[in-house]
Amino acid sequence: MTGAVLGAAAMTTGLVAGVFTLYAHTIMPGLGGTDDRTFVGAFQSLDRSIINPWFMSCFLGALVLTGISAALHLPADGHGGLPWTAVAFVLYLVVVVITLAVNVPRNDAIKAAGDPDQIDDLAGVRRDFGEARWRAWNLVRVVLSLAAFGCLLVALVRYGGRG
Incomplete structure (x- = not known):
């Protein structure tokens, strides 16, 4: 098990690291080159769409499964996978905290602005969203989630070579 x-x-x-990476190198740069109405409407649509069972099960499942995996390694970690799994858990926990503390409030605020066709100051909504800050923190999520993924791969190799 x-x-x-x-x-x-x-x-x-x-999978989650891939999503964050895709936002960093494709989605946000693509949206960044659009007008305010397109940016606000497209970001609202993307954010509504990403809250789905597939993404949420991966996003939350990664934390839960990594924690369970670390706990399962505790009794007899003769192959050295526990340190790698524990580090992956901490790294990914930071990703979750950043997501909930930085990215989600910005996502919620831009959605709360309402229908882009009814917004008088689209430039203000976009400015208040803080696109540069969102992108910077997303890049931190990319680095941390990729590092957690790498740690889990090392743990898998160590686990597979245990005997």
């Missing part, structure tokens, strides 16, 4: 949970933790963490 330890190997299956560790594999699932690595898979979900890798």
Whole structure:
């Protein structure tokens, strides 16, 4: 069971790291070059769409599965996977905290602005969203989630070579 949970933790963490990376190198730069109305409307639509069972099960599942995996390694970690899994858990926990403390409030604020066709000051909504700050913190999430994924891959290799 330890190997299956560790594999699932690595898979979900890798998928989420991929989502954050895609936002960093494609979605946000693409939206950045649009007018205010397009930016606000498209970002609202993207944010509503990403809150779905597929993404949420990976986003939250990565943390839960990594924690369970670390706990399963505790009794007899003769292969050295525990330190890598524990570090991955801490790194990904920071990703979750950043997401909830920085990105989600900005996402919620831009959605709360309402229908872009009814907004008088689209430039103000976009400015208040803090696009540069959102992107900077997303880049931190990219780095941390990729590092957590890498740690889980090392743990998998160590687990697979245990005997």
